[in-house]
Amino acid sequence: MADDQHDPAPLLRDFVNTLNVEDAADELTTPAALAGWLAGRGLVQDGARVSGADLATAVALREGLREAMAAHHGPQEADFPDELEDALAALPLRVTLTGTRPRLVPLDPSGTAAAGLSRLAAAIMDAVAAGTWPRLKICQEHTCRWAFLDTSKNRSRSWCSMSVCGNRTKTRAYRARRRA
Template sequence: MDEQEGAMTGTGTGEDPAAAVDPALLLADFVNTLDVESASDEIATPAGLAGWLAGRGLVPSGAAAVDSDVRTAVALREGLREAMEAHHGAQEADIPDDLEDVLAALPLRVTLTGPRPALVPLDPPGATAAGLARIAAAVMDSVAAGTWPRLKTCQVDTCRWAFLDTSKNRSRSWCSMKVCGNRAKTRAYRARRRAPA
């Protein structure tokens, strides 16, 4: 992910171990656990998921995950990717049913103990579900910070990398102009050259 200048700082209750993490960058990082181009998936196994969550302070080191946690995480990730895709235009996001089901099942509650109301996990802090709930809560933190509509996915089908659009007019289409933008422009140029006169 490039061009992250001007990213907003995260918000939280002060008690959450992940509170200092910028919510938009956490969400992009989570969606990017699947590198579409190389088909590399950081959370495809319980150990990979637990390690990724622990590496971001969302669960303690040594927390365990099971196969059902991986299924939940993948459904959350791909649903968030589709929601970010909708941020490219004025269309309403067509939230996948799987995402709605996952969000409804994550253990969250509202707390008023910090400087502002916040969503916090209900599960014990070491539970994988609590780590995934912190990711879901980051959506609301990103909304509060004003960065949620700036979270997008690269428009190149073979990429779909999540990024934070920091352009003034919020019109960025690619994760990187140097790579994906250049490829897309080259393909469009070649298509125009091949078109019949």
């Protein structure tokens, strides 16, 4: 299963990016696609059981995480969607005190989608512990909404790519000023 010592931020970023908003391309359209994605990241064993309800939970978790990451752009308090809270509440997790620090672990065996989704939920707390959670952000270009890890020194990055999304935003602002 997934390595407990790695930085969980890329896993969370990649999960949110299973939906490419700009191209309307969704990697998680079927239970089998979800099973393949989870197995490909070592979150479940190959052949894990995945239902339509698991897929709905995964999509709610993904979109809730996208909104949570969008809130990392400023000091404002975020109201997260009820769907995120419902998705997290549906995941079977428990606290364990084994190892060097307390951590969340799934209750389900690794053969279910719930176990893989629980590992994703636990990765949120691992990212908080690693200090990378507030650096996970969503591109502020409204047509993009791609998740990225803000590695800038002052944590002020706004776009997934300055050369693409930053340029689009600045060009639109320039043209609006020129028209006015």
